[in-house]
Amino acid sequence: MILQALTDGVFTGAIVSLGAIGLSLTLQIMRFANFAHAEFMTIGAYLALAVVTFIGPGTPTMGLSFGWQLLLAALLASVLAGAMSWWLDLLVFRPLRRSGAASLVLVFAAFGAALVLRHILVLIWGHDSYFYTRELQLGVMILPGMRVLPDQVFILALTVLLVIVLHLYLTFHRTGIAMRAMAESPTLAQVCGIRVDSVVRTTWLISGFMAAMAGVFSGLTPQLHPELGSNLLLSVFAAAIFGGVGSLPGAVIGGLLVGIAENLFLLVANPGYKPAMPFLLLLGVLWLRPQGLLGEKSS
């Protein structure tokens, strides 16, 4: 039982991690809590659904419930969701920043944007649940008491790959370094000749891309619904803060811990209390270690 809960926790956690990475980046570079972030998970999931509606989810291969078509759909959806998250900045957040709005104003604007985005999705697709594929998957027993779905393993592997690529980008690419520089001091970054607008754009593109990937993965296990993202919002926030805002490994570890904690919690409590778990974690972290596991103490 515990082993299975841990396993499920890692798989849920991988999705939460992907969401937390983007949130953590925008929290640190844009300096406000973007409550619209989770909607880009939903947007990504539905955009991929739109693509899959045309080209199909593909023939199941290697035990997976889908083929390359779904991967292509996920990629297209994520790129588009990244662009949309940047457009949201151009439309809503940038004008506010230019007018010198406080970060709390941006937070409220993000709340509003989240509502609008979610209801646009409902207008188009309605409240029903959708599936990318109707293929049934059987769990594979890999250890006594530990079953995994091939889809879950695939999602985990892809998450690891995305995290490694992003890590290399932030460590070695000049724009990646500029993003970290902006996160620490926007003024000094400007004085160094960094064009703030281009770093901001890259930040939104990456954060939207990662969120959409998380959304597609969440839709795969097993269905899509308009609250897909907003249901994950708290977990994603808990993961980002748990790991330490601005720390990429922190967001990943935070995501995994949140996923595992939620699933272990189910062993001892009624599933109805599951949404409370991220809250409890968040409270605990803020109380014991406000800068998060791997976060830098703010200077």
Added chain:
Amino acid sequence: MNPVNTAAVQPSAGGTAVLQLQDLVAGYVPGMPIVQGASLRVDVGEMVTIIGPNGAGKSTLMKAIAGLVRIESGRIDLRGQSLLGRASDQIMQAGVGFVPQTGNVFATLSIHENLRIGGYILGAELTQRLEQAYAMFPVLADKRRQKARTLSGGQRQMLAIARALMTNPSVLMLDEPSAGLAPMMVQEVFESLHRLSRQGVSILMVEQNAKGALQHSDRAYILVEGRNHLDGAARSLLDDPAVAAAFLGAARRRVDA
């Protein structure tokens, strides 16, 4: 030494102006300028210091040149080209290197990353400039993988200067490079700035440690209430008893404290 000189700035003997400010009015709140008509010039290879009492607008003046503060009127020319209306990153690209007083390095980035960000706008010549920076400041070369926050105060200042020099700026501006440093380090920083200016780097700095700064500078401006009060050769200002009484004594006490 020219007594109170708010009108035209006299060009110093035979130099070519790299940076020239004319009647600059600037501040944070519209209609409440902090810099209220300051004029100055820096010639090629010259080391120029701005001193003055607290609240004279020295730092604001520097931030105005760097594009971080609203300019209401006046002129700022870099090698004859106006910098007015340009954003910070464009001013930097035009050839102004700036070392702010606080937070002048990226503490969470490594030394190497700090220098790479300093050379952000460079293309292929980045590698060569990095090598030159390490040759100029060997202490940084030994620690290139370390985070900047692990550096001592003096080393941080070296990194900040090296970072600002990455693009080979026409003028290097420093806001209180000696602030918070141990007395021995203060000497070292002033001396390395002096060396840089002898190598042809034009330097404009603001200093509270007026005496130490003047000893290493070519010329200086004394700013009071956002306006030029006095200017002239650093030596003659140092030797002027009236200047010493009004501006050097106080600054010295502050540093000794």
